[in-house]
Each structure stands twice: as structure tokens, then as C-alpha cells.
Amino acid sequence: MSSTTSPSHFVPTLADPNQRVDLRTWFAVAAGLLGAFMAVLDIQITNSSLKDILGTLSATQEEGSWISTAYLCAEIVVIPLTGLLARVFGLRAYMVGTTALFLICSTLCGAAWNLQSMIVFRMMQGFTGGALIPMAMTLVMTKLPPAKRAVGMAMFGLTATLAPTLGPTLGGYLSELYGWPSIFYINWVPGLLLIFGIMNGLDAERRNWPLLANADWVGIAFMAVGLGSLTIFLEEGNSKDWFDSNFIRTFATLAVVGLVGWVSTSLLRADPFVNLRLYLRRNFFVAAMLAAVTGMALYGSSFLLPLYLGQIAGYTPMQIGEVIMWAGLPQLFIMPFAAALSSKVDNRVLCSIGLGLFGASCLMNGYMDATVGYDQLLASQVVRALGQPFIMLTLSNFAMAGITPRDMPSASSLFNMTRNLGGSIGIAMLASMLTNRQHFHSARLGESVTSLSGATQERLDQLTQGFIAAGIDPAQAANQALAVIDRIVRRESFVMAYNDGFLLMAAVLFFCIGVLWFADKARSPSGGGAGAH
Structure with missing residues (x-):
């Protein structure tokens, strides 16, 4: 950075394209990627253990949804702030400090004594861990020369696609073997490795305290209110019947006010804390939107x-983890192949292949019945694993192509923020769709399964006679037979609703292939504005 550069226009130092990447730099990049993996993993890791957690904390399923909402809400708020905070404290100090706080918060989550304490600790965990996601992408872009960025971006893409699939697997194993607190305590292993890698891989930097005084605090407040309220609206909307709830209407209003205020203040300032004007770049906009849809x-x-x-x-x-892991493990073998191709083949072609494979896997899951299990799902999981590495790697390349060094922290933050928001929107849409389609299919099946139907009456008679043969009173046997038919109808209606969800995702992913070609041609990531396409 030149002596004439002001603190508010801090520009990251890029790696020399002609210099060999030393082991120390790889340590820092690997540590950053490990942090991103850990932060994304913790979004999903509580899902498979939620029943055990709620039982210990004496909470209902609806109350327990706030365990995930609190983490997501804090994480989405801190991601746009990471560029500013890294400039204030220095990259090394900020990453080491936020990781140390993340480990403390993880330990507190494992020791939570009631639901309220768990929600507070999860929010703190999200606020400290969320910063690690964009920081990993920034490290790849600034510490690796262009020739090595394809490898770095491939590994970063792996953290985005592998962690969500391995989260339920790891959470399920740890909970069953060691109890649910272990899913939080396990963070100490990668966390300490991360701190060691960053301490040894990055140089210390000067603090830049004037940036805090000159920061756009009004814009930051609007951003926090807008993104936080939007996350709560999306995560809690389905369980509270959306706009029929005053609670949801309030947060929807706050989300609109906050986001409009954030955009307005950012456009009026010459040096906003994050550069929203990047969305006006066609490649970045297409990449960010497709990242959001892929996140869904x-x-x-x-x-x-x-x-x-x-x-x-x-x-x-x-058992759920053993099925889900097959959407993750093959990615470890595909990602090096994708990285090698990304610098030689038009990334639009690679991303189209990835979207096509991902869509095909959802299509394969769109025709399930109640007997489908591990064996039948294995093929679709492997197809999904083959496609996902091509998507996130190439979208990262599109997003960062031609970005100037000054805007790299902003681009990293906005890209990852948009992807995470897409995930929240997708889960909210699917949860709502699942409820509505289950009711729809249940009503349609109910029209056919009536006492006037000969097939239904025959099945009821068979069940009733079976219960009577087992020694059950005839009147009670008839009631039990009706209950069995009701459970079958409900089960089938849920299966059909799940199929609808997968078919919708397949349709959206196939549609994205067409949208992708509005982006300009790109190959490996470019640095410092050079090589923009």
C-alpha cells in the first residue's frame, strides 16, 4: 500500500504472479479454508441432533427452530462486515481473534442449560464463525498468484458444497456415540489448527482504528436490521403461517425498511463499508444470483x-448420515479434476454440466415411494456429488473475474452473503411447499379412499379380520383398521409432497443453465482487474 493511500481506501496486497507459493502461504490459505468449512458445517450439524437437544433443554420443536435461526441470523449480518473489521484489526489478528471467540461460544453451546442460553450462545457462535467464510475466499484471491487460484477456488468451493452434506452425517455420528454436546466441542480440533495456520502463515498488520470512527454506522445499522429481520422472516415464517402472524408481518416490514435503508446509504456514500455497486457488474450479478439459487x-x-x-x-x-455422506465424499475426488478443467475450458460449459448433474439428481429423487431407502438413493447422491464441485468453483470464478484488489473483500462478502440468503430462502420455500402440497395430496387421496370405494372397503375388511385374529375386540379392530388406512394416506401424501419439492429444485436448476449464458466467458480467476472477460 502506498503512503498516499488513505485508511478508508485500504487495498489488499496481491501475491506476485511470478513468485513461487511458499509453504507458509499454503498454511494460511489452508487454515482459512478450514475455518470456512467449520463455519458452514455448523449451520447443519445440529439438524440430526435436534431431537436430543430439545429433550435435554425441555423445548418444543417450534421453539427449537430458533437454535438454527439464531446462528443464521448472526452469520448473515457479520459477513458484509468482515472486510471492514479485517481492515481495522488486520487480517491475522481478526481471524485469530474471531476463531478464538468462536471456540469459546461453541463450548458454551455444548454447556447450555436451557433454550434461552442455547439461542444466545448460538447467535454468538454465528457472529464469530460467519466471518470465516468470506475471509477464506479473500485469502485465496489475495495470497495466491493467478496460476494457483483455480486450485484455491476449487478448495473453497469444496467448503461450500461438502460441509452442508457432511453436517448431518457428522452430527448424527457424534450425537449417537458421545452425546449432542460433542457436536460443539469437536470444533476445537479444526479451530486450533486454524489459529496455528494463520499465526504462522500471515504477517501481523497495523491496527487501523480511525476506520471505526469514519465507518458508515447508519448503513451498518440498516444492514443488520434488514438482513437479520429477513432471516427471521424466512426461518420462522412457515411455522407461524406467514403473513397471518403479526410477528412475521413485523419482521417483513423491518426487513424491507432495513434493506432499502442499507442500499440508499451505500449509494450515497463514496466509501461504503461494502460496495453494493458490484451487483451492477453483469458477471458478478449473474454469479451471485446463481449462487443464491444453487444455495436453495x-x-x-x-x-x-x-x-x-x-x-x-x-x-x-x-443411518441418515450414511445416506447423505454420498453426496459429499465423491466431491473430494472430483474437485481436483474440476480445478484442472476450470483454467482450460469455458466455465459456462463446466457450470452447465454441474447444474445439469445436480438437476438430474433431484429429478431422480422426484419419483420416490415409501419403500425407498439407502440402496435406491445411492445413485442420486453420487450424481449430485459429481455435479456440485463444478458449480461452486465456476461461480466463484465468474464472481471474482476482473474484480480490483480494493473490491475483493466486498466481492467475497457479497457473494457468500447472497449464497447463504439463497439457502435460507430455499429452505423457507420448501418447508412451506411441503406443508401445502401434503394438504393438497391428502385431500386428493381422501377423495378416492372412501367407504364407498370397493377397494378401500376390501382393505378395511382384511385389516379388521387380521386384528380380530390377533385377539382384538371387533369394534376396536375396526377402529384400528381405519387408523391404519389414515396413516397410509398421510404417509403417501407426504411422499408425494417430498417428490414435488425435488421436482421443483430440478426445474429451477435446469432453468439456471439458460441464465448462466448471460455471463461473459471466463476461465480461471483473474487478479487485480487483469484478465477480466
């Missing part, structure tokens, strides 16, 4: 499939 499908599939396996197939958390 990525988190949506990780939301629907465990629900189906638990509710319809009756799987334990550990």
Missing part, C-alpha cells in the same frame, strides 16, 4: 432428504 438447492436437498428418511423410512440420525 444445496441446502434444500440437505433439508428434504433427512426429513424424508426420518419421517417416512424411520431412519436414525446415524
Whole structure:
């Protein structure tokens, strides 16, 4: 940074394109990627253990939804702030400090004594962990020369796609073997490795306290209110019947006011804390929007499939994890191949292949019945794993192509914020759709399964006779037969609703292939504005 550069126009130092990447730099980048993986993993890791957590904390299912909402709400708020905070404290000090606080908050989550304490600690955990996601992308873009960024971006893409699929798997295993607090305590292993890698891989930087005094605090307040309220609206809307609830209407209003205020103040300032004008760049806008839609499908599939396996197939958390992991593990072998291709092949082609495979896997899950389990789901999970690495890697390349060094922290923050918002929107849409479509299919099936139907009456007679043969009173046997038919109708209506959800995701992913080609041609990430396409 030159001596004439003001603190508010801090520009990250880029790696020398001609310099060999030393082991120390790889340590720092690997540590940053480990932090991003850990932060994304913690979004999903409580899902498979939620029943055990709620039992210990004496909370209902509806109350327990705030455990995830609190984390997501804090995480989405801190992501746009990371560029500013890294400039204030220095990259090394900020990453080490926020990781240390994340580990403390994780420990407090494992020791929570009631629901209220768990929600507060999860919010603190999200606020400290959320910063690690964009910081990892910034490290890749600033510390690696252009020739190595394809590898770095591939590993970053892996954190975005692998962590959501392995979260339920790891959470299920740890909860069953060591109890649910272990899903929080396990963070100490990657957390300490991260601190060690950053301390040894990055140089200390001067503090830049004047930035705090000159920061756009009005814009930051609007952003926090807008994004926080939007996350609460999306996460809690379905359980509270959306706009029929005063609570939801209030947060919808706050979200609109906050987001409009944030955009307005950012456009009026010459040096906003995050540069929203990046959305006006065609490549960045297309990449961010597709990242949001991919986030919908990525988190949506990780939301629907465990629900189906638990509710319809009756799987334990550990069994669910054994199915879900097949959408993750093959990515470890595909990602190096995707990285090598990304610098040689038009990324629009690679991303189209990824979207097509991901959409095909959702299509394969769109025709399930109540007997579908591990064996039948294995193929679709592997197809999903083959497609996902091509998507996030190439979208990251599109988003960062031609971005100047000064805007790299903003681009990283906005790209990851948009992707996470897409995940929240996708889960909210699918949860609402699941409820509505289940009611619809239940009503349609109910029109056919009536006492006037010969097939229904024959099945009722068979069930009744079976219960009587087992020694049950005839009147009670008839009631039990009716209950069995009712459960079958409900089960089938849920299966059909799950199928509708997967078919919707498939349609959206296939549609995205067409949208993708509005972006300009790109290959490997460019640095410092060079190589923009």
C-alpha cells in the first residue's frame, strides 16, 4: 500500500504472479479454508441432533427452530462486515481473534442449560464463525498468484458444497456415540489448527482504528436490521403461517425498511463499508444470483432428504448420515479434476454440466415411494456429488473475474452473503411447499379412499379380520383398521409432497443453465482487474 493511500481506501496486497507459493502461504490459505468449512458445517450439524437437544433443554420443536435461526441470523449480518473489521484489526489478528471467540461460544453451546442460553450462545457462535467464510475466499484471491487460484477456488468451493452434506452425517455420528454436546466441542480440533495456520502463515498488520470512527454506522445499522429481520422472516415464517402472524408481518416490514435503508446509504456514500455497486457488474450479478439459487438447492436437498428418511423410512440420525455422506465424499475426488478443467475450458460449459448433474439428481429423487431407502438413493447422491464441485468453483470464478484488489473483500462478502440468503430462502420455500402440497395430496387421496370405494372397503375388511385374529375386540379392530388406512394416506401424501419439492429444485436448476449464458466467458480467476472477460 502506498503512503498516499488513505485508511478508508485500504487495498489488499496481491501475491506476485511470478513468485513461487511458499509453504507458509499454503498454511494460511489452508487454515482459512478450514475455518470456512467449520463455519458452514455448523449451520447443519445440529439438524440430526435436534431431537436430543430439545429433550435435554425441555423445548418444543417450534421453539427449537430458533437454535438454527439464531446462528443464521448472526452469520448473515457479520459477513458484509468482515472486510471492514479485517481492515481495522488486520487480517491475522481478526481471524485469530474471531476463531478464538468462536471456540469459546461453541463450548458454551455444548454447556447450555436451557433454550434461552442455547439461542444466545448460538447467535454468538454465528457472529464469530460467519466471518470465516468470506475471509477464506479473500485469502485465496489475495495470497495466491493467478496460476494457483483455480486450485484455491476449487478448495473453497469444496467448503461450500461438502460441509452442508457432511453436517448431518457428522452430527448424527457424534450425537449417537458421545452425546449432542460433542457436536460443539469437536470444533476445537479444526479451530486450533486454524489459529496455528494463520499465526504462522500471515504477517501481523497495523491496527487501523480511525476506520471505526469514519465507518458508515447508519448503513451498518440498516444492514443488520434488514438482513437479520429477513432471516427471521424466512426461518420462522412457515411455522407461524406467514403473513397471518403479526410477528412475521413485523419482521417483513423491518426487513424491507432495513434493506432499502442499507442500499440508499451505500449509494450515497463514496466509501461504503461494502460496495453494493458490484451487483451492477453483469458477471458478478449473474454469479451471485446463481449462487443464491444453487444455495436453495444445496441446502434444500440437505433439508428434504433427512426429513424424508426420518419421517417416512424411520431412519436414525446415524443411518441418515450414511445416506447423505454420498453426496459429499465423491466431491473430494472430483474437485481436483474440476480445478484442472476450470483454467482450460469455458466455465459456462463446466457450470452447465454441474447444474445439469445436480438437476438430474433431484429429478431422480422426484419419483420416490415409501419403500425407498439407502440402496435406491445411492445413485442420486453420487450424481449430485459429481455435479456440485463444478458449480461452486465456476461461480466463484465468474464472481471474482476482473474484480480490483480494493473490491475483493466486498466481492467475497457479497457473494457468500447472497449464497447463504439463497439457502435460507430455499429452505423457507420448501418447508412451506411441503406443508401445502401434503394438504393438497391428502385431500386428493381422501377423495378416492372412501367407504364407498370397493377397494378401500376390501382393505378395511382384511385389516379388521387380521386384528380380530390377533385377539382384538371387533369394534376396536375396526377402529384400528381405519387408523391404519389414515396413516397410509398421510404417509403417501407426504411422499408425494417430498417428490414435488425435488421436482421443483430440478426445474429451477435446469432453468439456471439458460441464465448462466448471460455471463461473459471466463476461465480461471483473474487478479487485480487483469484478465477480466
